[in-house]
Amino acid sequence: MTRFISIIFLAGLCLPVHSQETFMRTLKLMGSRYEISVVAGSQDEGDRYIDLAVEEISRIEKSISSWDPDSQTSQINRNAGIGPVKVDAELFGLVERALQISKITDGAFDISYAAMDRIWVFDGSLQQMPDEETIRQSVAKVGYENVVLDKAEQTIFLQLPGMKIGFGAIGKGYSADRAKALLMEAGVAGGMINASGDLNCWGEKHDGTPWMVGITNPLNKNKVFGWFPIQNSAVVTSGDYEKFVVLNGKRYAHIIDPRTGYPSSGLASVSIFAPRAELADALATSVFVMGIEAGINLIDQLKGIECIVVDDQGKVYDSKNIERNEHEMEIAGWQK
16 A cells, blocks of 8 residues: 655764764665664764664565565465465564454555555546446455464465455564664664654664654645654654545545545544554554544554544644643644
């Protein structure tokens, strides 16, 4: 499920404090822009750490990519309706967690969305709504209930011929989590993995200050609603301000509800704060599909998860335990 995300972050200036500096590299991985920042004692040390993260992200891509015919994901998709495929523990666990999120969101998140027919385009060429039957048929092979896991055999089976799974709404978040875990194990005291907006931080910048994340105003990308300090946690923002279509005077986001085949409407952005980027990634998509009331109600029931939601009129809503400075938000142009 394609998503465009806008998060602004401060990596800090590379000024030595206690022989530590912050080093950053920007590159393309998993078809997306990644920015990897680490606190290290030298350029060579920083490069070695960043190389470790790049190797880990590349390894994950080989496993979950549906474009690679040799990946386990492709093997699962080719055997849809035919038989189960044995996979490694890592991929099995990722799919298992994805199905758990599908259940708690009543299918607003669904990794079998990959079988959805692409009837919606957001390049300005779509002039009228597709007919109801075409929309209904577009999601005929989507349904997480038909993804069968056998934990004892460690196999995954897609029951319907033509079914497909994909990790577009969870894979980058997972890669950020894994890169962070690997670097922490390697002894990196602080860093940030920004996987095209799926962002995970730990420790502090080299000068002892926290990593700061700015939530972009979805109705004016040149402005920021407010800045949040992030320490050992993740934040993901999903928005429609890059790709949307207006039909009959109504604005539709590029995020499609996998249950109905219709694009989401009513929201401009959803920001999720969570311990892991994988979870934040999936929930950002889910809340966007579920809408304000149902989405925030879900977040309020999840321990350690918070959200900020902006509707298509610019009004801001947030979950009950979100921590923010009202004065700072007012200065930043926060409409509440």
